[in-house]
Amino acid sequence: MNDTTKILTIQDISCYGQCSITVALPVISAFGIETAILPSAVLSTHTSGFTGFTVRDLTEDLPAIQKHWESEGISFDAIYTGFIASAEQLDYIKDIIDSRLNPDGLVFVDPAMADNGEFYSTFDQEFADKMGELCKLGDYILPNTTEACYILHKPWKPDFTKEEMIEMAKELSDFTKRYVILKGDNHRQKEMGMIVLDKKEDTLNFVYNDKIDYLSHGTGDVFASAFVGSTMIGKTPEAAAKVAGEFTKKAIEKTIGDETHTYGVKFEQAIPELYGLLDKFE
Template identity: 80%
Template sequence: MKETTKILTIQDVSCYGQCSITVALPVISAFGIETAVLPSAVLSTHTSGFTGYTVRDLTEDLPLIREHWESEGIYFDAIYTGFISSITQIDYIKDIIDSRLKPEGKVFVDPAMADHGEFYNGFDQDFADKMGELCKIGDYILPNTTEACYILHKAWKEEFTKEEMLEMANDLTAFTKRHVILKGDTHKEGKMGMIVVDKEESTTEFVYNDKVNYISHGTGDVFASSFVGSTIIGKTPSESAKIAGEFTKKAIEETVGDPTHTYGVKFERVIPQLQDIIKSI
């Protein structure tokens, strides 16, 4: 019998709101991949559009969980990091990668810390610099333009030209020596794009999806989770980006027009279409 592929995702649990682990667990599982979770924090809701939410930081639990996994001989074929609560957690996560990832395992880093030119609440440049260290040990990194600018100490702006996006992607590749999926290219009218740098094939490609004029919390998590799933089942970085972009677009389309659904996108409704999306790429 073929051995089951196991992936660990490390990010927060927002008990209400479609983001982080509540996205990663069902989406990656839909690819037929066994998905384990390690929460970095537990929040009553996510932080966008809600006030008075509760936060339980789980930093000190991370090394204890790692020690238990070591005693049980638990290893993973891939590790995928999302929202991380503190600089200290990044060091603990490095230890988990060193000790719990199989020798040929892959690491995916979504440096979820900023968007639209600003850090998320509680993050700063010191955190971005530490996140840059984590990106250097990831096999695939998936920043948006704001996160890329903070990692590279560049100035952010609302729109970047094609040439500027290429320069940023190349700088990220030079900095990390990893596969880079840089999200947020807007220079092509009516399209939302990204740059995919495939280190193994030495290729750089712009990947586009039709743009849906709708902004929502959690779309980055939908994209990253479906990218991870696609890559684990054997798709190239470019193919995975196309699948993830299409899956995310369809999830946004399912949500547009519902004024009561302001806390995420209805990705669950698109999961039954996932296999068709994979076959179409």
């Protein structure tokens, strides 16, 4: 990375609720990286735990934004995709990657569409299949086990064995240019793990963090944003996964005990501790 590095993140803006762009922008910026945004939709709140929220789908705006960037010569060293509002947007995003990513630029795809064995309310298998095609443009893909199962057309279950996780990661290697970061291994009682697979070097490693029994909306976005930032400043995928996992754990720890804070995690309070994690994990 240098002082001109620019990342584009494509995902929704939830005006209230700590997720998507309102996580990605501050977290990646904390790494000293200029972060541009392309909203896929604008919501009054996120969709978990709120009722009556408003949604403005921005699909029709994407081609015009791309065209303007082309006329201005705007391009990016990395593109990081998160929550995408519609299957139609996936085609536009492919065009943006092809048009606006610098040579040797990196693509990070977080296929944010499902968790705990279920699709988010606006998605289905047809969307998952198109998301799988977007993943194939990614240098890094970051699915959880539910998203992985939908991409692979496999049944999901709450607990996978270590061997099953390894097999799933290997199958996902057909859906990435190089790296699979498969989240959600819980075969160790007191630790939560993820697999880091490098198809080019034919390596597969587990990365573990202490497990916290706490579920919250937005933790996947906290993890992915910290992973992207860590990678872009030169961390190995294993180190970036460790930094991202520990940062997410600290954000959860800042939130536990506050019964009024049910809509996300207090990642902002963990940002000052991020720099110590970067020094700790090489």
